[in-house]
Amino acid sequence: MKEIKNIAVIGLGYVGLPLALLAEQKGFDVIGIDLSKEKLDRLKAKKPIIDDDQANRLLEKTNIIFTDDFNKIQEADAAIICVPTPVDKNKNPDISLVENAAVTAAKNLREGRLLIIESTINPGVCDEIIIPAIEESTPYVIGKTLSLAHCPERINPGDDKWHVGNIPRVVGANSDAALDIVHRFYSKLVDADIKKMGSIKEAEACKVVENSFRDVNIAFVNELAMSFDKLGINVKNVIDGAATKPFAFMAHYPGIGVGGHCIPVDPYYLIEYARGKGFDHHFLTLARSINESMPDFAIDLLQKSLIEKTGKNLKGSSVAVLGISYKPNVVDDRESPAYTIINILKERGALVTTFDPHMPDKSSVETLAEAIGNKDAVILVTAHKEFMSMDIDSLDGLSVFIDGRNALNKVRGEFVKNNIEYIGIGT
Ligand code: SAJ
Numbered sequence: 001m002k003e004i005k006n007i008a009v010i011g012l013g014y015v016g017l018p019l020a021l022l023a024e025q026k027g028f029d030v031i032g033i034d035l036s037k038e039k040l041d042r043l044k045a046k047k048p049i050i051d052d053d054q055a056n057r058l059l060e061k062t063n064i065i066f067t068d069d070f071n072k073i074q075e076a077d078a079a080i081i082c083v084p085t086p087v088d089k090n091k092n093p094d095i096s097l098v099e100n101a102a103v104t105a106a107k108n109l110r111e112g113r114l115l116i117i118e119s120t121i122n123p124g125v126c127d128e129i130i131i132p133a134i135e136e137s138t139p140y141v142i143g144k145t146l147s148l149a150h151c152p153e154r155i156n157p158g159d160d161k162w163h164v165g166n167i168p169r170v171v172g173a174n175s176d177a178a179l180d181i182v183h184r185f186y187s188k189l190v191d192a193d194i195k196k197m198g199s200i201k202e203a204e205a206c207k208v209v210e211n212s213f214r215d216v217n218i219a220f221v222n223e224l225a226m227s228f229d230k231l232g233i234n235v236k237n238v239i240d241g242a243a244t245k246p247f248a249f250m251a252h253y254p255g256i257g258v259g260g261h262c263i264p265v266d267p268y269y270l271i272e273y274a275r276g277k278g279f280d281h282h283f284l285t286l287a288r289s290i291n292e293s294m295p296d297f298a299i300d301l302l303q304k305s306l307i308e309k310t311g312k313n314l315k316g317s318s319v320a321v322l323g324i325s326y327k328p329n330v331v332d333d334r335e336s337p338a339y340t341i342i343n344i345l346k347e348r349g350a351l352v353t354t355f356d357p358h359m360p361d362k363s364s365v366e367t368l369a370e371a372i373g374n375k376d377a378v379i380l381v382t383a384h385k386e387f388m389s390m391d392i393d394s395l396d397g398l399s400v401f402i403d404g405r406n407a408l409n410k411v412r413g414e415f416v417k418n419n420i421e422y423i424g425i426g427t
Contacts, residue, residue, distance in 0.1 A: 257337020
């Protein structure tokens, strides 16, 4: 088995592109492969395709070959799979993109080379899906004539501090020899610890455990928010108080919903796999249902307040939804709770206006002023920086403001002064 000097990165999105650009910067020969002609044309023209400043700076001076030609993988010592692993509408994991990319890459890798999967996959996917698929479709025997490793991606969109070049990683492989080579590769690539796991399955489990941990902690504070709403306790203040404990507490904050490509998705990978092996993750499933109930909780608060304040039902009321993206200051609407909120409002007969300064194509108006002017209510879904300096005095005529991220909690007095009912999530 050869040391890794030349890599082919398959899937040039928010995971694959930064990885490819960093590898080039670290002296590796890199081929970037994607199926999207539009994406490849933009990359060849050195135009940004992801919201990642560091990657876009490297893109401007890259010499990476961007192509849809999988045959070029024959030149690579290792092929690295960075394609999406979404869930379908029934929340069932969809591994098909990873499986197809892995098989196609294996067909083009020379004997003795390495296939590395970075895409998030649940425990068992490599052993029970990828390896059988490769061995059925190629002459290779994994562990003998081709090696397989898994190094789960840990990209955190919108984070200026943690990026692909400094986030510690875990890696598992089908043999000690392959593990050593992949460990050396990532150790050269990343200025952080690379932890060797006991198996590919342990590496697969790390990612879904990391993100399930986050999901259950968010569900914990979301349940507290619903409870404290009845108890008349400001949950945000209590969490901030508890967070003064320097050990054994990690602050998470309640909100109007949990979106993104990781947190609302990854727990289902573990839930479904374990279910197939005879174990029901009641706790993970409950946490998911609590987090998925937050849009309804917020709209019930809106309905109750509108009736109390104006005698009006949601039906026929004008409501502005601020924020489509799933997290602040990023351009990414995957699994965003905004869509759930918009659908519920429309089902209840409200007249909905949407505005996200980062996603004009998903907005129904062009400015914040247009969005919030002459409305009965506003729901803040995403705490974009543009909303934080909102002129509350301009909200004339507004009856209710639902702060879905408790982002304007500190200036709630301004709303009261303007005779606007300010309602947070548990605050
Ligand atoms: N959210 C809450 N309360 C919280 C934290 C998040 O309601 O206390 C909501 C956010 O509004 C958002 C969703 O959850 O809708 C996800 O937020 P996130 O901050 O977890 O953002 P992600 O989805 O980009 O998560 C990534 C993950 N990174 C990887 O999977 C490699 C996750 O593991 C990180 O913990 C997270 O970034 C992070 O720490 O920012």
